[in-house]
Amino acid sequence: MIDTAFVSAEEQSLTNRFIDEGFITTPADDRAGLDRIQRRAAELAADFLRLPHSNDPQDLLDNIHTRVSVAELNALRMHVITGLNAEPWLRPTYFRLARSTIETIVGNELCMQRRVNLSIQLPGDDSSLLATHSDVWSGDSPFEVVVWVPLVNVHRTKAMYLLSPSLNGEMQDRMASLRSAEELYKTIKPHATFIEIPYGHVMLFNQTLMHGNRVNEESSTRWSMNCRFKSIMSPYADKRFGEFFEPILLRPATRVGMQYKLPGGFHG
Numbered sequence: 037m038i039d040t041a042f043v044s045a046e047e048q049s050l051t052n053r054f055i056d057e058g059f060i061t062t063p064a065d066d067r068a069g070l071d072r073i074q075r076r077a078a079e080l081a082a083d084f085l086r087l088p089h090s091n092d093p094q095d096l097l098d099n100i101h102t103r104v105s106v107a108e109l110n111a112l113r114m115h116v117i118t119g120l121n122a123e124p125w126l127r128p129t130y131f132r133l134a135r136s137t138i139e140t141i142v143g144n145e146l147c148m149q150r151r152v153n154l155s156i157q158l159p160g161d162d163s164s165l166l167a168t169h170s171d172v173w174s175g176d177s178p179f180e181v182v183v184w185v186p187l188v189n190v191h192r193t194k195a196m197y198l199l200s201p202s203l204n205g206e207m208q209d210r211m212a213s214l215r216s217a218e219e220l221y222k223t224i225k226p227h228a229t230f231i232e233i234p235y236g237h238v239m240l241f242n243q244t245l246m247h248g249n250r251v252n253e254e255s256s257t258r259w260s261m262n263c264r265f266k267s268i269m270s271p272y273a274d275k276r277f278g279e280f281f282e283p284i285l286l287r288p289a290t291r292v293g294m295q296y297k298l299p300g301g302f303h304g
């Protein structure tokens with residue numbers, strides 16, 4: 037057991053939340069940065085739909101289902117996320133939204149996913165759902181966390197669900213006897229929470245826990261972004277250093293150590 041005398045009361049409280057609940061929601065560290073991302077997403081969506089730029093980006097995003105069909109949705113999503121990832125400020129800004137929480141939960145020598153992802157879920161649309169999963173099942177390392185950022189208010193089925201850490205192991209053990217993704221969802225449903233997050237807040241969650249989404253039964257559209265972070269020196273799975281992940285913070289002592297060569301004649 038780690039001696040808790042080495043962490044502040046605030047860090048200990050975040051640690052307990054992450055371990056016990058599997059997620060932390062908190063106000064964005066950089067609200068102006070979040071507003072900039074939201075505004076740019078709305079501009080890109082308006083460009084795709086040949087609409088004038090709105091001075092109420094959140095309203096445009098929430099009500100995009102009145103302007104786009106399910107058939108056009110993926111093209112819209114690709115246009116917006118390609119445009120956002122093309123902004124040199126996107127990733128540093130995204131990091132700043134949750135920097136203090138990432139540093140407490142993950143560390144301060146960090147890799148970040150190279151491309152930030154975007155989900156758009158129109159009310160009633162079953163074409164872009166993510167069935168119950170853990171990211172670790174598809175090549176992510178259990179040392180990674182996800183920073184998940186809604187661009188609109190999310191609650192109930194407009195949000196994503198996460199299984200409680202206290203039940204994840206037991207549910208994984210039961211999986212072998214289940215026949216379908218839907219059966220898995222039905223099994224975990226009583227223990228899964230749809231995480232309500234108001235715009236302006238961000239979430240960091242444990243992606244080793246089962247999670248996913250359902251048909252959005254609310255009356256407005258969900259827009260959310262997600263991006264993975266891990267400690268540079270922690271083990272990698274299929275999502276490789278330099279391909280999927282890029283170092284964003286490496287401390288000078290580590291750089292010195294990585295570059296150091298013993299003088300000739302020494303055999304370390």
Ligand SMILES: O=C(O)CCC(=O)C(=O)O
Nearest residue numbers: 155166182196248249262
């Ligand atoms: O946004 C969602 O509903 C699910 C996101 C997800 O699976 C992830 O970020 O790993």
Ligand SMILES: [Fe+2]
Nearest residue numbers: 170171243247
């Ligand atoms: Fe996931």
